[in-house]
Amino acid sequence: MEALRKKIPLTLPQNSIKIIRIIAALLLLALVIVRAIDVAAESQFGADTWLRLSVSGLIIGGMYALIAIGYTLVYGILFMINFAHGEVMMLGTFGGYFVFEAFNAIQVTATDGTQMSFLNANPVIAIFLAFLMGMTIAALSGYFLEKIAYRPLRGAPRLVPLISAIGASIFLQNAGQLLFGPQRRQYVNPVVLDRGIGWNLELSGSTVVLTYTGIFSLVLSAILMVGLYLLVQRTKLGRAMRAVAQDKKTAALMGINVDQIISRTFVISGALAGAAGVMWGIHNGLFNYFVGFLPGIKAFTAAVLGGIGNIPGAMVGGLFLGIVESLGPAVLGIDFQLKDVIAFSILILVLIFRPSGILGEALSEEKV
Amino acid sequence: MNKQSLQKSAASGLVFGIIVIFLALIGFTVVFSGLIQKVLGQSLGVGQIPRIGNFFIFLGFLGIWNGWRAARQDSHESLTLPKVLLRAFVAGLSAGVLVMVYAVVVGGLDARGVDMRTYLSMLSSDSIKFFLFNQSVAMGGLIHVGFSTLMAVVGGLLAFGSEKSQEQVKATRTKVQNWSQRTWLGKVQGNPYVSYVLMGVVLLLLVLLPRTWGAYWNYVMGTVGIYVLLGLGLNIIVGLSGQLVLGYVAFFAIGAYTFALTTSPEPHNLVWNFWIALAVSVVAAALSGVLIGLPILRLRGDYLAIVTLGFGEIIRILLKSDLLKDFTMGPRGVRNIAGPTLFGRSFTSDVDYMYIIILAVLLSVFLAKRWQESSIGRAWLSISQDETVAQATGVDTYKYKLLALSLGAAFAGLGGALFASRNQFTGPEDHALMVSINVLCLVIVGGMGSIPGIVLGAFVLKGLPEILRELESYRLLVFGALLVVMMIIRPEGLWPARRPKLERPVEPDQEPAAVAITVGGKQ
Numbered sequence: 001m002e003a004l005r006k007k008i009p010l011t012l013p014q015n016s017i018k019i020i021r022i023i024a025a026l027l028l029l030a031l032v033i034v035r036a037i038d039v040a041a042e043s044q045f046g047a048d049t050w051l052r053l054s055v056s057g058l059i060i061g062g063m064y065a066l067i068a069i070g071y072t073l074v075y076g077i078l079f080m081i082n083f084a085h086g087e088v089m090m091l092g093t094f095g096g097y098f099v100f101e102a103f104n105a106i107q108v109t110a111t112d113g114t115q116m117s118f119l120n121a122n123p124v125i126a127i128f129l130a131f132l133m134g135m136t137i138a139a140l141s142g143y144f145l146e147k148i149a150y151r152p153l154r155g156a157p158r159l160v161p162l163i164s165a166i167g168a169s170i171f172l173q174n175a176g177q178l179l180f181g182p183q184r185r186q187y188v189n190p191v192v193l194d195r196g197i198g199w200n201l202e203l204s205g206s207t208v209v210l211t212y213t214g215i216f217s218l219v220l221s222a223i224l225m226v227g228l229y230l231l232v233q234r235t236k237l238g239r240a241m242r243a244v245a246q247d248k249k250t251a252a253l254m255g256i257n258v259d260q261i262i263s264r265t266f267v268i269s270g271a272l273a274g275a276a277g278v279m280w281g282i283h284n285g286l287f288n289y290f291v292g293f294l295p296g297i298k299a300f301t302a303a304v305l306g307g308i309g310n311i312p313g314a315m316v317g318g319l320f321l322g323i324v325e326s327l328g329p330a331v332l333g334i335d336f337q338l339k340d341v342i343a344f345s346i347l348i349l350v351l352i353f354r355p356s357g358i359l360g361e362a363l364s365e366e367k368v
Numbered sequence: 369m370n371k372q373s374l375q376k377s378a379a380s381g382l383v384f385g386i387i388v389i390f391l392a393l394i395g396f397t398v399v400f401s402g403l404i405q406k407v408l409g410q411s412l413g414v415g416q417i418p419r420i421g422n423f424f425i426f427l428g429f430l431g432i433w434n435g436w437r438a439a440r441q442d443s444h445e446s447l448t449l450p451k452v453l454l455r456a457f458v459a460g461l462s463a464g465v466l467v468m469v470y471a472v473v474v475g476g477l478d479a480r481g482v483d484m485r486t487y488l489s490m491l492s493s494d495s496i497k498f499f500l501f502n503q504s505v506a507m508g509g510l511i512h513v514g515f516s517t518l519m520a521v522v523g524g525l526l527a528f529g530s531e532k533s534q535e536q537v538k539a540t541r542t543k544v545q546n547w548s549q550r551t552w553l554g555k556v557q558g559n560p561y562v563s564y565v566l567m568g569v570v571l572l573l574l575v576l577l578p579r580t581w582g583a584y585w586n587y588v589m590g591t592v593g594i595y596v597l598l599g600l601g602l603n604i605i606v607g608l609s610g611q612l613v614l615g616y617v618a619f620f621a622i623g624a625y626t627f628a629l630t631t632s633p634e635p636h637n638l639v640w641n642f643w644i645a646l647a648v649s650v651v652a653a654a655l656s657g658v659l660i661g662l663p664i665l666r667l668r669g670d671y672l673a674i675v676t677l678g679f680g681e682i683i684r685i686l687l688k689s690d691l692l693k694d695f696t697m698g699p700r701g702v703r704n705i706a707g708p709t710l711f712g713r714s715f716t717s718d719v720d721y722m723y724i725i726i727l728a729v730l731l732s733v734f735l736a737k738r739w740q741e742s743s744i745g746r747a748w749l750s751i752s753q754d755e756t757v758a759q760a761t762g763v764d765t766y767k768y769k770l771l772a773l774s775l776g777a778a779f780a781g782l783g784g785a786l787f788a789s790r791n792q793f794t795g796p797e798d799h800a801l802m803v804s805i806n807v808l809c810l811v812i813v814g815g816m817g818s819i820p821g822i823v824l825g826a827f828v829l830k831g832l833p834e835i836l837r838e839l840e841s842y843r844l845l846v847f848g849a850l851l852v853v854m855m856i857i858r859p860e861g862l863w864p865a866r867r868p869k870l871e872r873p874v875e876p877d878q879e880p881a882a883v884a885i886t887v888g889g890k891q
Contacts, residue, residue, distance in 0.1 A: 170848030
């Protein structure tokens with residue numbers, strides 16, 4: 001094959017398209033750099049602003065990464081965009097919210113005799129249970145989603161499960177709206193995790209607050225990511241998942257129950273999305289039924305950015321997207337309401353110029 | 369009478385129980401009972417709770433369905449009466465018990481004075497009492513169990529009866545078919561003039577109806593017509609050439625805003641003629657289709673979907689942002705958009721708009737049909753079935769995909785311009801992602817690639833919710849479920865496309881060169 005390719009010279013059109021593409025990419029890059037230097041010369045923001053933006057980007061990026069892992073796992077195995085993944089995250093957010101609300105309503109007497117809510121008396125238990133609840137609900141919804149909407153479509157043309165996924169996404173979103181109402185709700189955090197307070201850093205004359213909620217989210221998402229990586233690399237289930245992702249037929253011949261592995265993949269990715277959802281609620285506070293839509297699409301962007309099918313890629317992509325989205329408006333000197341435009345533009349540019357992502361795709365050949 | 373079949377019945381009963389509970393949680397039970405009451409000809413005020421009897425009809429329908437499904441869980445075996453009764457009983461009982469548990473929990477909380485609407489927005493005290501048939505908590509729960517079991521048994525009996533009478537039904541059907549073919553019906557069906565007469569009747573209706581049915585219906589049907597336009601355009605992209613585009617609203621927005629900015633006095637003071645502006649917006653939308661398509665059409669299917677979704681969102685956010693405020697008026701939107709004029713007379717009444725929309729729809733249907741049946745249509749068909757094979761047989765896939773995108777975008781531009789002109793206003797929120805999703809739904813529900821299917825889909829998705837106002841808030845929920853269900857049981861749509869029969873039939877003894885003429889990949 002290689003010899004054959006060497007003999008036949010590349011035809012002109014293909015070659016010229018490649019060259020045009022490279023030139024366009026370089027031009028775009030130059031444009032962005034020139035603009036960034038221009039803006040930097042004005043030095044509108046001090047070091048404190050940059051630090052604040054990077055930290056908040058990193059925190060959001062950790063959540064994107066958790067959701068992106070779900071996309072990448074499913075895409076690696078089924079070669080399908082699980083469009084309803086953002087809605088799974090939304091259900092997780094509601095799960096954690098209800099646990100906090102319930103514990104906030106229970107009054108207990110503390111050791112020093114004062115009345116306080118269970119939430120503030122035992123914050124560790126409350127937070128643990130909130131995450132457990134959010135992850136369980138999201139994992140269950142992921143499981144049933146696969147069983148009801150995707151499993152009957154195994155082997156159908158590729159657009160069919162995607163349309164089914166879009167339908168499931170619309171259904172879950174509207175079910176959330178009808179069940180819980182369209183109004184925005186606020187997470188009641190335990191006092192130790194109050195929003196807005198944290199460690200104060202003095203930097204160039206002003207203070208930067210590293211919020212406890214943010215640090216907590218970042219650490220927890222790092223722990224979950226490491227846990228997932230170990231699960232996939234070290235356990236029997238992980239090995240089976242990798243085998244199914246590589247080649248379903250051969251995996252089945254080796255005695256792996258493919259359907260079961262796919263189900264478990266959905267459970268795992270749902271649980272991660274649920275954790276991200278609870279973090280989202282704890283860190284940002286306000287949420288409603290629509291909370292999963294934008295993070296869902298952006299996390300998919302992150303998964304593509306890192307190379308779809310590639311788990312470390314999804315993590316890198318998530319953090320990268322979070323930081324770029326947060327710093328982008330400041331670097332380019334544009335309005336902060338345009339940060340979604342930056343995220344979507346990155347998605348489009350990556351898909352046009354480097355569809356295999358930063359760390360490269362990890363898909364088996366039958367799928368590409 | 370094995371254990372497994374009873375387990376299956378119980379499981380299916382539990383699923384029905386969950387469905388009933390879900391419908392109660394989203395308030396559908398009350399709304400649908402009210403709808404039944406209206407259909408039965410009794411009036412019902414806004415916000416009034418319907419009568420309990422209608423709730424029984426609703427529950428009875430679900431119960432019968434539950435029993436029917438439980439009885440016919442395996443289509444291969446022949447049914448016996450005790451088997452059917454036992455299965456239906458088990459299914460009905462398990463559904464009823466589950467619903468009773470829910471009713472007791474919710475009713476008990478309500479009786480204690482807990483306001484559940486803080487968390488579950490549809491559970492008002494009235495609707496909970498309605499769910500308990502205005503009885504006490506225990507009594508209501510027991511009625512649920514009893515009624516569910518009873519109706520499931522009825523459903524099982526019905527299934528049994530229909531199974532036994534199936535032979536007769538089949539015989540009657542063939543008899544009717546034979547009769548209709550022998551008599552005038554058969555002759556009429558084969559006659560080409562009949563379709564001309566039908567077309568004439570439809571045209572006459574299209575001319576007469578807008579004059580007679582008033583402003584409200586003109587508004588509703590005008591919306592349906594615009595969605596038919598959008599559906600026809602997206603059908604070219606998704607149905608014919610097989611490229612899933614989720615950001616179709618971008619072209620709609622470009623059409624609407626081009627029209628608005630060239631005819632409105634406010635941001636730029638370009639008060640162009642309606643017809644020139646209309647043509648310009650169609651061209652602008654088509655050009656934007658080419659420009660957006662150039663870099664992205666080489667992507668594989670699902671990436672294309674996400675990228676176009678991104679484009680749609682980018683355009684909406686840009687229209688809304690302060691960045692383009694001087695150019696597009698930002699979130700306020702553009703007002704005072706011009707209406708149509710001809711020979712100095714302005715045509716801005718609802719009837720005139722209806723006629724313009726009907727003309728646009730007829731023109732678009734004609735064009736879409738001609739394209740579909742031409743060589744371009746066959747190239748699209750081959751691309752949608754297997755791109756590699758299409759390329760190998762000499763179809764320039766990139767060119768034809770680009771053509772499909774720009775033609776589809778042109779339809780969206782026309783629809784957007786008419787929409788903006790009719791409302792005399794357009795703003796960024798007119799162009800949310802939901803428009804794309806709605807149009808995609810109507811294309812898929814109607815039948816991908818089928819023009820009558822698109823028209824039917826537009827009526828079902830935009831017309832029906834206007835008629836059934838009560839169900840408005842459940843519209844998207846139902847469409848979401850419908851998309852999933854349709855993909856599973858009927859992916860070809862309500863009115864599936866028929867393959868054009870213009871291709872030469874392949875005779876067994878023909879030479880192989882003739883075989884290559886028929887386009888199409890693997891079946």
